[in-house]
């Protein structure tokens with residue numbers, strides 16, 4: 001499995017698991033838990049959740065899935081901006097820990113920029129770190145100007161989680177490189193384009209035809225993930241609600257896209273030529 005290295009020297013698999021919308025349906029619960037456990041078993045040990053997802057239902061389901069596996073997992077959750085005051089992060093982090101059934105988060109992210117001064121949120125995050133409730137903290141949906149503002153406060157940010165897939169590649173113009181230079185890991189969210197049109201695009205089908213994995217012909221989902229993973233210092237966190245999708249996603253790490261593949265994809269999904277504001281979902 002390809003890896004990314006954090007600024008503290010820790011190495012993580014470059015393919016993790018998202019959990020938005022997980023835990024929302026009682027009938028899919030068992031399958032979702034099995035899928036997360038299969039992912040951990042297969043080496044996708046990073047799990048991304050947030051207090052906002054299903055108002056805590058995602059965190060509760062993740063807690064159930066990792067109850068006997070906590071030490072095998074790199075656990076990431078996020079605080080909602082309106083809760084990101086100094087006192088707010090103390091309270092909301094503890095609530096997340098309770099739902100997750102653990103005593104610590106490996107990484108705690110500010111979900112997006114809100115009204116609380118950044119310096120106050122950073123102070124809250126540092127306190128959580130001092131108290132051992134989180135091991136590291138980071139941000140999400142931070143564009144270049146937000147990251148520059150953060151540079152003026154601290155260099156302790158570990159990760160920036162942003163929308164990145166073939167349909168949204170504006171960050172290639174600046175943010176991805178700038179974060180790489182800062183030593184801030186990029187976590188690419190919605191790397192499968194949320195399972196929408198990206199996966200049925202003719203160019204994706206065309207590229208998939210030229211690749212095999214150990215389980216058979218490559219799929220467009222695997223091409224989408226291999227494309228994100230070609231970037232150094234970038235982790236992809238696809239969400240898979242079934243073991244079938246999960247197994248397919250793991251095998252994406254076997255695929256190396258060729259220069260010809262990349263050219264085909266560039267023609268279908270043009271790389272950015274100028275600064276665009278960071279898109280978010």
Ligand code: NDP
Pocket residue numbers: 017018019020021048049111140141161162188189190191192193194195196199221222237238239240241242244245246248249280281
């Ligand atoms: P993804 O791009 O990961 O797509 C998920 C969708 O793709 C689901 O419908 C899933 O279906 C489907 N899928 C998964 N694997 C396959 C496959 N092999 N073949 C076909 N379809 C597949 O979208 P998300 O928006 O969920 O993004 C991933 C994660 O990123 C989130 O779950 C969340 O953790 C994080 N995120 C963070 C945000 C932020 O603001 N920081 C915003 C959005 C997401 P099924 O469930 O049936 O497997």
